[in-house]
Amino acid sequence: MENFFELAAEIFEVKPEEITMDTVFREEIEDFSSLMGFSLIVMMEDEYGVKVSVEEFLKCKTIGDLYRKCVQE
Amino acid sequence: MENFFELAAEIFEVKPEEITMDTVFREEIEDFSSLMGFSLIVMMEDEYGVKVSVEEFLKCKTIGDLYRKCVQE
Amino acid sequence: MENFFELAAEIFEVKPEEITMDTVFREEIEDFSSLMGFSLIVMMEDEYGVKVSVEEFLKCKTIGDLYRKCVQE
Amino acid sequence: MENFFELAAEIFEVKPEEITMDTVFREEIEDFSSLMGFSLIVMMEDEYGVKVSVEEFLKCKTIGDLYRKCVQE
Amino acid sequence: MKNVVITGVSGGIGKGIADQLIASGTSVIGIDLHFNEEIKQMAALLSDRLFLYEYDLMDTDHLSELIKRIVSEHGKIGGFVHCAGFDKMFPIHMAKITDIENLWRIHALVPMVIISAISKKQNHDEDTSIVLISSQSAHEGAMGHSAYASAKGALEGYLAPAAAELMEKKIRINAVCLAPVKTSMSGGWMDKMTADELKRLLESYPLGIGEVSDASNLICFLLSRESRFINGQIITADGGHSVRKV
């Protein structure tokens, strides 16, 4: 989980401790960009072998939503 | 007035007889473009010496609305 | 003749009085360029209707040689 | 020595057996180019650690002349 | 494709394009100041494929009427290549306004007026393709060619905005940038070069001076549907000149 936070934090260019499971990344992350969103999908694929469709991704609101995709599946 | 119709028709690339005072040009003229709108403003300025602001122009719905700008003022 | 001197002088970028019938232009004209030579041929053609071949032109050493091409022929 | 022939032959794009100590490369090698000459100097430097000045190189007429630079020094 | 308008159709490149198009079954409308016997007979023979209009292009005021007349007589225009033109060399300090103006008129204004006429709805087919002819001299230190290069530059500057507008009318427009092809036009100034100058010039063309077909092959490709995805581009065919060894 820490690993996931670190990876996400690197994409968002924030410190890992600045994000939690409940962070609504599209709103709470300063200048969140579509390229960051893109990078999250790629990261989940590269690091967790999880293929998330854009539709599914758009349904994810919080960091937790993303994280659960990686562990549960 | 014929002259005005001819000038407008040339901009719209239609025959003068295809337009009337009541033609709602933005809807009735096939592929009406912003460049055509631009040309109407320039034409009114060049040929009738009438400076029409973009706001006023956007209020004009029919050919007649445009024509009256040129004669009355 | 004066006219010819003026035209040549303009090409050479010198004052007419700086050139004479005996001026060996390729040597005496400061930074004489092939483009100047080209211009002389064009000038003789445009102003005197004389078509001088490059070979003939290269045989001309002095301004006089050029001038005679224009008057005699 | 064979190694040297192979390296030179590769530069000349010929078979090693096509060149000998007496080959006058500038004349006998088909379309010898300045880039080939350049490559010989680089090769001698890279493979034999011999720095040959352009002047010295130009004095070398045959493959043998080049080879001796590499072994003797 | 039908009704490809070619100006300067009696000249080297114009003639080459016309031959190639006619051979492939495309009808050609040739415009020129005068027509020699050869092309007149050709037109007589190919009365359904080659149509000639004698017209002085420098008379730009009546060009749109000419296009209108062509359309009324042969139907909508399907292509256009502007080959008419001449070059005039002179040093910058000798430039005459009339020379600068005439070069611009024939190389830039004339095609712009013709294209403006062709662009009108009733005058062109869908998938009409236009090819402009530019020159390397607009991109290198072509001594004495500054006015000619400027006229060609006017075409290149026109290209992108024109492509954007004409695209909405289903018209494509591209330009080819050619090295001097040994035609009467290039001959004009080449004949005034000394042996040395000419040698130096030719050395800068590693693949030699181009054949007419080197120009016409590219131009016909750009006119055809084969190139439907190419628009607003300048394509150089200069026999390796711009990548010659330095």
Next chain:
Amino acid sequence: MKNVVITGVSGGIGKGIADQLIASGTSVIGIDLHFNEEIKQMAALLSDRLFLYEYDLMDTDHLSELIKRIVSEHGKIGGFVHCAGFDKMFPIHMAKITDIENLWRIHALVPMVIISAISKKQNHDEDTSIVLISSQSAHEGAMGHSAYASAKGALEGYLAPAAAELMEKKIRINAVCLAPVKTSMSGGWMDKMTADELKRLLESYPLGIGEVSDASNLICFLLSRESRFINGQIITADGGHSVRKV
């Protein structure tokens, strides 16, 4: 550097360059159709640094005389920037010959005639530097700007051959390719755009619409000896427009 000739010196960019040059101790010769009070007073104040010539540049026939007169009154010319100009937008199918011609005349013919006069031995200093002003519209799909872009293209095509010739006379020549700067000229057509169109336009300039200083800093750098090794180049200052995200 002294005696830098600036056309359109009352306009936004021309004025900006003049101010910067004068501040750095360079004398400026301003040419324009009319001069407003502000600049007249400035010239009165700086009677040894700013000289004004009221002249209608469209009268190209007497331009060389004007240059001759300037040289006789102030000495050889050390630089030249052509800022005078206007834009006119119209769709290609509405293009009028007079509009095309006037745009070419002011943007291309005028500087070419002035440069031809300056290039004469007696009229220019050594190390004279010339800067032409081009526009991105000659390189992108600038709807409605085809004639303006063509006029700018004529300048760009002139650049390389002119640079080669002028180099032999110790004159450098470069061009700057500017994004629209909010001046009276760009205002001309911007005011005729709807809010949406204008918004779309502005969004394509990531660094915003340029200040006059963004243009004048670059131009003054090119006029100065600092850039002595830069010649025949087109330098773009467009606020990131040409590399905006796609």
Next chain:
Amino acid sequence: MKNVVITGVSGGIGKGIADQLIASGTSVIGIDLHFNEEIKQMAALLSDRLFLYEYDLMDTDHLSELIKRIVSEHGKIGGFVHCAGFDKMFPIHMAKITDIENLWRIHALVPMVIISAISKKQNHDEDTSIVLISSQSAHEGAMGHSAYASAKGALEGYLAPAAAELMEKKIRINAVCLAPVKTSMSGGWMDKMTADELKRLLESYPLGIGEVSDASNLICFLLSRESRFINGQIITADGGHSVRKV
């Protein structure tokens, strides 16, 4: 023309070129990591026209041997098109060295090594023609594509010097700059875009997303003798993208 080497021959564009060449009677040598049944059967059918070599191009150390083997088995090589490749998108602050390196390896190093082998006297025909595939992303603000664009830029920078050298060996080399064609490669990242982003992207291609034939028509023209006078050029086929209206 015979023995045209095509890497990535199972992919969209590579397959398209192979089909077009074979149809015109040219023999093709296809290289790829794996071959699907379809192309294997095609090779079986056209046993005198299509020859397949299964090889992992990332293993650059043995590439020259592969070329040597191909020549020994089929004779001198007459053409080469490098279609193999992939894209990977990431923001610059997330760039990994291995990603940058792999993109450069497949898009730039691999063709450079193959061309170096082909350039040896004994390995190529006279009039051999090479076509490299570049991308608009090397010329515009293609967010997230910086490493891919850099790899394509490496090809474009290689082009001119290579053309000068190869010309002396009677080999031509040109590059085509393509807009994304809907193939598995572009699919890779397109599938990760939201509907809005994709819509925005597609809007910037006025003539739509290209067909494979839009790429193969141009590439086959450049491989053929038709284009013998075109060398060292980058030709863009982007469906009007670079001249889209602004």
Next chain:
Amino acid sequence: MKNVVITGVSGGIGKGIADQLIASGTSVIGIDLHFNEEIKQMAALLSDRLFLYEYDLMDTDHLSELIKRIVSEHGKIGGFVHCAGFDKMFPIHMAKITDIENLWRIHALVPMVIISAISKKQNHDEDTSIVLISSQSAHEGAMGHSAYASAKGALEGYLAPAAAELMEKKIRINAVCLAPVKTSMSGGWMDKMTADELKRLLESYPLGIGEVSDASNLICFLLSRESRFINGQIITADGGHSVRKV
């Protein structure tokens, strides 16, 4: 502006830029493989303005750590110029993979890795400006320089997409395209040319071989706020080489 990182700071151009920046009060962080006594003493003297880091740039794996360390020791980075590099000439048929790879590594991968590190929020100031150094050899028939030109092309291809991304982080990035300046690097291959070849080379530079200041003046202009509106551009300073008379 402060903390401008310069690689190859002991070399001709790097040293020139450092001198100019320091003179104008900007702090410089120099990176190089070795430092000569001269620059060490300079650093000792200017202990608040010049900071040296001895590092082998070919070790790309630890570059980001180096940047991190620099930031921790001196604060955020305000500029970056990549001057380190070498050239190696060889004919295409003699190209070795290691040579191609090393040239790409030092000229393209190294700056890309450094920029990736600088682009992280915590590592750069607002208004950071980056200047890459490219070469005319990527645009002309530079015999024997194909691998070097490819490495420079990799930088040019990177430029536009990088500019788009970095703009959102308030970082500008531009490239300068320089003619060979007589430094140890160019010396490397110039010394291997015959008198004739060298003469021919020099003749193609009408304004002579450049001084270090010709490069540093332009680069410092691009680093400064003076050029805030210039982004994603390649600016050529080649002493008239590309417009030399033909």
